Amino acid sequence: MFVRWIVLLVACCALPWSVRAATEIEISAPGEQSIPLALTQFLPDQGPQSARVAAEINEVLNADLDLSGLFRFVDPAAFLDDAGRISLLSNQVNFPQWRMLGAETLIKGSYSLTGEQLVVEARLFDIVNRRLLTGRRYVGEVKDVRRMAHAFADLVLKALTGEEGPFSSRIAYISNQTGHPELWLMDVDGKRPIRLTDHRSIVLNPDFSPRGKEILFTSYRANNPDLYRKEIYSGKEARLSYRPGLNVAGRMAPNEREIALTLSKDGNPEIYLVDISGRVLKRITDNWGIDSDPSWSPDGSRMAFVSNRQGNPHIFIADIFTGKAERLTTQGKYNATPAWNPKGDRIAFTRQEGGRFDIYTIKTDGTDERRLTFGPGNSEHPRWSPDSRFIVYSSDKSGNRAIYVMRADGTGARRLTTLESDSRHPAWSTRW
């Protein structure tokens, strides 16, 4: 801390201009630092006032930026007259007023409504250095308002940390609210859920293609657990692999040309590589036990998976080219659902301990294991956000299984889906 101050002050003294130029704030873990942020209500510029538009922008920004763990919100009740003025230029903002409230960053904005047309102007200011950090004009319709706000939250994180937020991505999951387990898609805050399948059978294990345009899933529609792919935008669907027995846990490789898939065609669940038309390219595992649930390394050279070849289910890592597999987890008697993070350095998984499942992460070399959840109930099926900052998972801690999201250090958990039906098996898309 002391050393950091000296470095900062020397830098301040010697190179005041370079300090102002350095926009990025080094943040390695969420919650490590918290920046005092004043988030003002967006104000009507041209056209009629809409309390709903302003409230939705505020709600989205508040939830996204709070989840990031990077900010401490300045109480809006303390805001002074600058909060009520559309002053979106850095020479119009009353910086001393905001400084007095303890804020270091400020979000201001306006909206203009013309019928259904909506233009939103959003700005992020650095109060300490009295300057604009980033701004964007969003043009669209009233129905796009939440997406606009999510997109600006992504931009705010980029301006302050150098890495864009994941708030414009989507989460796919399985819900039984129609009476059958079907595939659903929602925003990262759980809003705007839409149903993607109507199989009225059993739909399972969704996973996004790396570019996010397709979802792979398994369905019993044809009375066998077959692998399907679905284009998200067109709604087109195709059955990809339908060998007798299992065609489950399909995961598209980072190159989008291969799919890792668990098949039982040879009398025992094994992981294979198939091409995008379902033809077998290669067999990855070969032993007496169960091998399933593959998760690709971001460079596509390795794969984490579950195997009980040494007795209990454990996480292994296989080299795709040599087929050689090494055991990753050494603790516990039941480890499952590995998820390799997009950064490439950690794998999340679930472990059963004392009859309950909780979520852990571990470095890919098997060191630095961390437990993220501590009950009550079971927390299962972790998946990473595209920036590796967050983990989405399912938990039954409040009754029915529901989808939750938390920071990668286990803090900030919040529920995304309702408790009225059973929701599980989330998958997080890349940025849209």
Next chain:
Amino acid sequence: MKVMQMLKVSMVVLFLCGGLIGCSTTPPVTQMDDQAKVTQADMSQQAEAKGVDEGAVKSEAVPSHDAVAGLERIYFDFDQFTLSADARRILGENAKYLNANNGLQVVIEGHCDERGSDEYNLALGESRALAAKNYLVSLGIDAKRISVISYGEEKPLVSGSSEEAWAQNRRAEFKAVH
């Protein structure tokens, strides 16, 4: 200690310097600086996901196979697909029934309790069904008469999250194929 004090003093001096220089060198911000940083994003150009047209597709319910009175289900231990002595005894009885009813085609359904991952349980259910099939084949039943399907944890026999419920749900069932 002395070093610390000196550092503290020099920090204060540096701080004052920094503050003064910082203030004195801040150029007036112009509107142009701001505008260069503001770009436009057209949200209406982004494609949206296509949901199901409610009520458009009418598909039939999943056909379920009929239970056969003479074929008893077998149970498994947690995370196991090995056949217990009891399971072998029941499979022996089931083999007798299949021998006596030569025209009967069966599907063995493998099931798990709700605990554990979907993907692993699908594989476990498959292994349970295959273990039962292989044992029946070893007792002389034609492999062509038996197919298998795993439902993982999707079709529990009884609902609930108790040891009793889980024990009943870890099972293989024998159904007639028509």
